[in-house]
Amino acid sequence: MRTLMEDELFPSTPGKVKFERTHPINRQFHRFFSTSNMFLWALFLIVLTASYLSVQSFVSTSSRFLSSSSSTASWGGLHWERQIRSSATPRRNSGLSVLVTGAAGFVGSHCSLALHKRGDGVVGLDNFNTYYDPSLKKARSALLSSHSIFVIDGDINDAHLLSKLFDLVPFSHVLHLAAQAGVRYAIENPSSYVHSNIAGLVSLLEAVKSADPQPAVVWASSSSVYGLNDKVPFSESDQTDSPASLYAATKKAGEEITHTYNHIYGLSITGLRFFTVYGPWGRPDMAYFSFTKAILAGKPITIYHGRDRVDLARDFTYIDDIVHGCLASLDTAGKSTGSGGKKRGPAPYRIFNLGNTSPVTVPTLVSILERYLKAKAKKNVVEMPGNGDVPFTHANITLAMEELGYKPTTNLETGLKKFVKWYLAYYRNPPRQIKTHL
Numbered sequence: 041m042r043t044l045m046e047d048e049l050f051p052s053t054p055g056k057v058k059f060e061r062t063h064p065i066n067r068q069f070h071r072f073f074s075t076s077n078m079f080l081w082a083l084f085l086i087v088l089t090a091s092y093l094s095v096q097s098f099v100s101t102s103s104r105f106l107s108s109s110s111s112t113a114s115w116g117g118l119h120w121e122r123q124i125r126s127s128a129t130p131r132r133n134s135g136l137s138v139l140v141t142g143a144a145g146f147v148g149s150h151c152s153l154a155l156h157k158r159g160d161g162v163v164g165l166d167n168f169n170t171y172y173d174p175s176l177k178k179a180r181s182a183l184l185s186s187h188s189i190f191v192i193d194g195d196i197n198d199a200h201l202l203s204k205l206f207d208l209v210p211f212s213h214v215l216h217l218a219a220q221a222g223v224r225y226a227i228e229n230p231s232s233y234v235h236s237n238i239a240g241l242v243s244l245l246e247a248v249k250s251a252d253p254q255p256a257v258v259w260a261s262s263s264s265v266y267g268l269n270d271k272v273p274f275s276e277s278d279q280t281d282s283p284a285s286l287y288a289a290t291k292k293a294g295e296e297i298t299h300t301y302n303h304i305y306g307l308s309i310t311g312l313r314f315f316t317v318y319g320p321w322g323r324p325d326m327a328y329f330s331f332t333k334a335i336l337a338g339k340p341i342t343i344y345h346g347r348d349r350v351d352l353a354r355d356f357t358y359i360d361d362i363v364h365g366c367l368a369s370l371d372t373a374g375k376s377t378g379s380g381g382k383k384r385g386p387a388p389y390r391i392f393n394l395g396n397t398s399p400v401t402v403p404t405l406v407s408i409l410e411r412y413l414k415a416k417a418k419k420n421v422v423e424m425p426g427n428g429d430v431p432f433t434h435a436n437i438t439l440a441m442e443e444l445g446y447k448p449t450t451n452l453e454t455g456l457k458k459f460v461k462w463y464l465a466y467y468r469n470p471p472r473q474i475k476t477h478l
């Protein structure tokens with residue numbers, strides 16, 4: 041593809057370039073252009089052009105690349121490239137080299153650290169958007185940095201950045217967790233879901249498909265694809281044609297989009313349907329987190345109930361179990377088969393539920409929090425608004441158990457205890473002092 045710089049040097053339609061006709065007054069000037077003078081001028085122009093181009097090339101590699109989606113993201117330069125290569129290099133034999141998108145996010149930061157700790161190479165990518173407090177994302181990222189994991193401030197919609205990354209590093213895997221999360225926020229900001237979960241996903245898959253070698257892709261789908269299904273527990277073979285929110289619809293679309301890249305380009309694809317993941321360093325927009333904040337501040341919380349005052353329930357899944365499921369997915373992914381953007385053979389296409397298989401009602405969640413926080417919640421119980429929520433989720437995890445060895449071990453009581461401990465430590469101490477582990 042031609043760059044803007046090339047367009048300036050070489051007009052795209054040379055036939056239309058107008059040359060000025062020679063005016064009589066210029067004859068003297070023409071005589072001046074004798075053959076030998078022409079040679080000297082040509083030499084001078086060549087030297088001038090060469091120095092101009094070399095300055096341009098230095099500027100483009102050593103400073104910042106501006107992209108349409110992320111004009112503030114700075115990347116590039118030899119030091120930057122060295123940091124990326126070093127961070128991507130495994131420290132164990134046959135270790136993986138993984139690009140983790142959404143690395144400053146909740147699941148992304150946990151997975152990055154777990155991969156690094158077992159000796160895999162990890163490079164993180166995150167756009168640090170303001171959907172929720174970016175200082176929490178910065179704190180997670182700082183934690184990764186303290187373990188020498190390099191996190192790039194950039195967007196998955198930035199095709200130049202992605203192509204540069206895959207040129208620099210022969211990643212074996214991409215763990216794609218960058219997304220616009222949250223079920224109910226889609227009412228407020230629908231385009232952010234299209235931007236990240238559709239356009240961003242396609243941008244990433246385009247880069248992966250063209251990479252050589254093609255990495256295997258493991259990515260975050262969602263339990264929300266089961267939508268309004270009432271057959272429980274939810275199995276991967278169930279239909280997923282009734283999404284209740286735009287979030288769910290974009291995740292469902294992601295499953296179809298990844299399937300086409302598997303089919304056309306031979307990408308190894310694993311989609312993971314996460315069930316309401318919670319735990320330390322979690323997402324402030326989620327109920328367990330925002331309830332904790334409100335209860336401690338003595339502010340009221342709103343608890344939704346379903347039709348006929350039935351309690352809502354979720355198959356809450358603890359972060360460590362999800363991390364095990366993600367790493368097992370990477371380990372068993374199987375290779376992408378394509379190269380140079382061409383499929384060379386069939387590649388795996390897998391989808392797994394990663395849940396806990398024991399749904400808990402929202403009022404029970406609140407009572408566990410009250411116990412650990414030693415404070416009573418001010419409850420405002422209202423009917424679930426029709427804004428994308430579903431009444432319950434419940435995972436059948438047989439497939440993940442068989443193929444990934446996935447086996448969740450943390451119940452909600454234990455998991456919330458760990459979350460509250462982290463929450464109190466994190467918000468009562470300046471984040472910088474927390475240097476332990478996720």
Ligand SMILES: O=C(O)[C@H]1O[C@H](OP(=O)(O)OP(=O)(O)OC[C@H]2O[C@@H](n3ccc(=O)[nH]c3=O)[C@H](O)[C@@H]2O)[C@H](O)[C@@H](O)[C@H]1O
Nearest residue numbers: 221222223262263264314315316326327342343344352429
């Ligand atoms: O599994 C997923 O794929 C999704 O999980 C999560 O969605 P949800 O299961 O909806 O979690 P979350 O918001 O914590 O609400 C939990 C419960 O509290 C109820 N709830 C919520 C807010 C409130 O004010 N009151 C309330 O009763 C609410 O009605 C619900 O019953 C992720 O956010 C989402 O990004 C996606 O990953």
